[in-house]
Amino acid sequence: QNLVNGVAYMIVYQLSSFQFVHSIYQSIQEHNLVKGLSIAHVFFMEVSLHSALFVALHRVKRFTTWRDIGSEAAFFHASILITMVLSLPKICDFCIFTTLSFKEFNFGNGPELMPNRLVTNETLNVLSDIKSNAVSIITLCVNSILVVLIRRERKLISEPLNGRLSVERRLVITSVVSYLFYMFYFINNALARYAKIRFCGYAQWMFLGIASITPFWCLIIFTPTIRRAVFKFRTTTVEISSVQTKT
Template sequence: SQELLDAFDLINLIFITIALVVTWPLAIFVYSKLLLCKPYSTNYTFTLIVLNGVSELFGCTTFLVNFQIATFPFARPLIVLLSNKDIGYPMKALDYLANGIGLHTAFFVALNRCKSIISLRRKGTDSTFFFASTTISLLFASLKIIDLYAFSNHYYNETDFGSGPIFIPMIEVFDKTLRTITDIETAVVSCCTFILNVVLAVFLARRRIPDDRCTSENIDCRFKGERGLIITSVVSYTFYTFYFVNSFIARYYDITFCGYAQFLFLGLASLTPFWCLIIFASSIRR
């Protein structure tokens, strides 16, 4: 019933908001350590992981502000403010930018893990890979910002839902060409990232390294160090896959429950990169 869906929506809002409030300070501390403290600061792999984690958290936060709370009466003053395009459009641009960077850096993190396990003997900082990944991620993420400003009109439709006035986010599309291109590109990147993580999961399942074989000089020890990062990539992207599939169903098949569950899956997908890093990458906790 509608009452149950409304309750589910409110619970999602409270749960993910609390999780974000708890996660942000911890993430700032841990990610600052990775960026500023050796040996992490000299390894661009961790810089890429930080970029992915921060963009995921920021994307969830901006989605919360721009869209999720719009359907709750208490958020009316904020949504009225965001209805001003001088304020609302930059906020939506930040949302698109963060989510776009998060999507593409997740692909490059998985690709980097695959590259690392193929060449465990090779040492390096991967600076070229990092800068190429960042540049490509920014370029593709900017396509949705171009669509936002040039080919669509985003606004809020105010309506009375019984408990008070709420705002429904609306989009008027003038030209679907760029939007179609970005949708296809998003689907392709998501599928490629999924495939890479399946490869990583299979590799991880087939390779077992006993602790007594690990020394600071051998390949097995280096693999043990990679294993935590591989698990982080696989598990966190599994949650993103749930979000992607749910969003696809909600958008193209108009399933009401999937629409209400979208923020829950987005929140879980955004939070898991950080928490998986803490749980599975033991060196980060030291």
């Protein structure tokens, strides 16, 4: 979700400033497709934010109820439903009140399009920000609880069970580390928006990129099964390409 969110953010807010796509974004604006792009980005952003919370809650549940398999489907469906409900205020804001457009500027090196947001309902915008901040803080607290649970399990679990839970522990570590890097982006973004720190405004693209790719590399580092699957797929692809070349 973080990677999709990062790509959507890049398409909506970053690529427009490059001259080689100037005509493409002009065409998008002329055909009134900007609102659809902004809504799609908001949807991916909200899903990424809330899915991080429910992944952390699922890990806590697995540690505290000893793998209650019977409630997995109910938890999954509830998480999807709550994610959609919590995403509605932000999506409604961009559907009805907030308008995204591209304004043309000339900085001496040719025309460039810069994204511009026009907010007509400040109340809904502030409420959406408060909700996002609350979800982020709750997710951070849940991940902190996970760290405590992992340390406690390491002391209490006997050696035979330790191997069975090692995969679960690696996935928990992946969730915690990934969200830690997201919190760096979240704090930097808050400083840029509310404290008006210019450096944080420029650096938010770097933190967004790191937060987007961290989950993938954490899975590669901490989860041997995924690592083997990725490199096995790569090896198989290379072998097939070699055979086709020889043929």
